[in-house]
Amino acid sequence: MALIKSISGIRGTIGGVPGEGLSPLDIVKFTAAYATLISRNIKEGQPRLIVVGRDARISGPMVESLVCGTLTAMGFDVVNIGLASTPTTELAVTGEKAAGGIILTASHNPAQWNALKLLNASGEFLNDAEGKEVLRIADSDEIVFAPVTALGHVYKNETYDRRHIESVIALDLVDADAIAKADFTVVVDAVNSVGGIIIPELLRALGVKNIIELNCEATGRFAHTPEPIPQNLTQISALMADGKADVGFVVDPDVDRLAIVMENGEMFVEEYTLVSIADYVLSHTPGSTVSNLSSSRALRDVTEAHGCTYSAAAVGEVNVTTKMKETGAVIGGEGNGGVIYPASHYGRDALVGVALFLTLLAKSGKTVSELRAGYPAYEIAKNKIELTPEIDVDAILEAVKSRFAGERITDIDGVKIDFADSWVHLRKSNTEPIIRIYSEAHTMAEADALAESIKEVIASLI
Numbered sequence: 001m002a003l004i005k006s007i008s009g010i011r012g013t014i015g016g017v018p019g020e021g022l023s024p025l026d027i028v029k030f031t032a033a034y035a036t037l038i039s040r041n042i043k044e045g046q047p048r049l050i051v052v053g054r055d056a057r058i059s060g061p062m063v064e065s066l067v068c069g070t071l072t073a074m075g076f077d078v079v080n081i082g083l084a085s086t087p088t089t090e091l092a093v094t095g096e097k098a099a100g101g102i103i104l105t106a107s108h109n110p111a112q113w114n115a116l117k118l119l120n121a122s123g124e125f126l127n128d129a130e131g132k133e134v135l136r137i138a139d140s141d142e143i144v145f146a147p148v149t150a151l152g153h154v155y156k157n158e159t160y161d162r163r164h165i166e167s168v169i170a171l172d173l174v175d176a177d178a179i180a181k182a183d184f185t186v187v188v189d190a191v192n193s194v195g196g197i198i199i200p201e202l203l204r205a206l207g208v209k210n211i212i213e214l215n216c217e218a219t220g221r222f223a224h225t226p227e228p229i230p231q232n233l234t235q236i237s238a239l240m241a242d243g244k245a246d247v248g249f250v251v252d253p254d255v256d257r258l259a260i261v262m263e264n265g266e267m268f269v270e271e272y273t274l275v276s277i278a279d280y281v282l283s284h285t286p287g288s289t290v291s292n293l294s295s296s297r298a299l300r301d302v303t304e305a306h307g308c309t310y311s312a313a314a315v316g317e318v319n320v321t322t323k324m325k326e327t328g329a330v331i332g333g334e335g336n337g338g339v340i341y342p343a344s345h346y347g348r349d350a351l352v353g354v355a356l357f358l359t360l361l362a363k364s365g366k367t368v369s370e371l372r373a374g375y376p377a378y379e380i381a382k383n384k385i386e387l388t389p390e391i392d393v394d395a396i397l398e399a400v401k402s403r404f405a406g407e408r409i410t411d412i413d414g415v416k417i418d419f420a421d422s423w424v425h426l427r428k429s430n431t432e433p434i435i436r437i438y439s440e441a442h443t444m445a446e447a448d449a450l451a452e453s454i455k456e457v458i459a460s461l462i
Contacts, residue, residue: 002113005030005135008125008318011106011115014059022114027066031102032145033138034118035074037130038100046099046121048152053081053089053160054104055253056193056218059114063104067116068154071102075146078154083194083218085255086117087349088164093123094345095163105254108227111220124346125318164351165202171343173284174355175362180207182362184246187261189214189236191226193253195350202351206358212245228252228259228337230267241265247361247368249354256348257337260357262368270337271296275375277339277353278331280360282306287330290323292316293416294380294425294438295335301376314413315427321346335380381447383437385455391462393428393435399461400426400454422446424454 003012003021010030012022019026035050042048050071054060060083068078079096081089086103093101099121106113118126118134126134137143146152169176186208190196196216203211214236215223225232228250236248240261248261260268260276268276275298278289282303289303292315300310313323321340324332333340338348341356364371387393397415408418414427422441429436437454441447 005138006131008131008316009115009117011109011113013112014062014114022063024062024066027063027116028070029138029143030116030134031067031070032074032143033134034100034102034116035071035076036137036143037134038076039074041120042099043121047077047097048075049077049079049096049098051079051081051089051092051096051098051101051119052104053084053086053092053101055085056083056196056220057104057106057114057253058111058220060104060220063114063116067102067104072152072154073145075150075152077152079157080154081160082156082158083197084160085164085194085198085351087256087345087347087351088160088198090119090123090347091164091167091345092157092160093119093121095160096157103254107254108252108257110225111222122346124321127318127322161198161201165198165205167344168202168351168355169205171341171352171355173281173343173359174206175359176206178362179355179358182358183210184208184358184361185210185212185244186358187212187214187236187240187245187248188216189233189248189250190216190218190255191222191224191228191251191253192217192219193222193226193255194218195251195253195255198255198351199249199251199354202354206355208358212239214239222253226253228257228270233259233261233267236261237265237267239265247358249350251350255350258339258350258353258357259337260368262372264369266369268368268372271298271335271378271380272372272375273337273353273357274331274333274335274339275299275302276360276371277341277356278302279306279375280356281331281341282308285330288327290320290327290329290332292320292334293410293413294427296378296380297423297440298376298378312410312412312416317348319413377442378440379442379444379447380438380440381444381451383439383448383451383455384434385437385458387433387435387462389433391433393433396435396458396461397426397428400457403457403461422450424450426454
């Protein structure tokens with residue numbers, strides 16, 4: 001069993017002993033702690049209202065009942081939007097002028113996992129201080145439930161899929177007419193979650209007539225490991241290998257990550273979802289861009305090719321959105337296929353990604369593989385080095401910084417070393433004595449070699 005408590009929410013495997021998995025007692029405790037925080041932050045005249053949405057996991061109805069019941073017991077009304085993507089729920093928070101929102105999804109984790117993702121009144125994830133305060137309240141005796149005369153009520157509202165789609169189509173850079181005229185054949189793999197409901201519906205609204213649906217029944221029984229990375233996408237790759245479709249889209253269970261499959265069945269690569277969409281956005285609305293430190297340098301290259309400025313943020317969606325607001329970025333996100341487009345909202349949104357990418361594809365007159373060939377070629381390797389518990393990981397990272405003091409160093413999140421044609425990013429794990437090593441170069445062999453050389457440096461320091 002596993003229970004991971006972080007500033008962005010509470011994630012765990014369903015069942016088991018309280019405190020060791022995401023048990024009903026844990027769900028109630030952390031929901032009540034979140035409601036306590038929201039109560040303290042609520043503005044005068046703001047309704048005591050919280051939005052709840054969930055993905056299609058088997059445990060979803062059980063978790064939903066506990067969360068909604070706890071919120072009403074804390075004196076909040078609940079707008080339950082039912083099966084809904086993460087970005088849909090984020091938009092529903094602002095649409096309802098709610099005080100916050102909870103998304104019931106463990107994102108790309110397997111079916112035995114679920115989670116509470118916690119939102120503020122702007123429909124964005126809690127910041128570091130707020131997240132830590134929820135964890136502190138959960139372990140305190142400060143939770144007070146409402147008396148019977150002040151219990152909240154649950155209201156159903158299942159209009160937000162439609163409203164989300166309408167908001168995407170209304171974006172200035174989305175051209176539904178061009179998409180319809182292109183007459184694309186599109187394959188969708190939604191791994192048996194809410195993407196199977198909303199992505200085909202979006203495509204039809206964009207004028208796509210030829211849609212091949214894979215794993216689009218929202219049963220929560222995932223047909224494959226749900227993280228949209230190449231080794232999990234053999235089914236859609238094989239289907240597209242014969243060239244019968246123009247593009248394939250794969251989303252994770254809560255639809256905030258977008259992976260693209262080329263017309264030949266090969267992966268476009270998640271890192272290039274953001275790169276390609278940023279290229280399109282910058283060609284029409286020049287401005288700055290942001291991604292996290294572990295994302296591809298290709299975004300920086302494309303941004304600078306447009307005469308614009310790129311900035312890096314610490315890993316984590318809330319850190320990326322904070323940096324985007326600081327710099328006034330017109331597009332940003334993360335290299336895992338997470339596109340954040342402020343013209344829509346400050347959250348990763350695969351619907352926005354699909355619509356902007358199809359517009360780019362339609363207007364380019366190119367195939368997906370031809371588009372991919374036009375971007376800088378990089379490969380990212382992901383490695384780790386295991387340490388013994390008594391080793392001071394922070395001291396090791398400081399020593400690495402000193403060893404490479406002549407290079408460009410960024411230390412807002414671990415240690416990132418930028419070389420002329422490559423980079424390496426070292427981050428310590430918060431749960432085990434390891435250092436994660438992300439490295440990028442023009443080829444995978446070079447990226448792996450860079451990681452190995454850094455491992456040797458760390459070994460020599462130990």
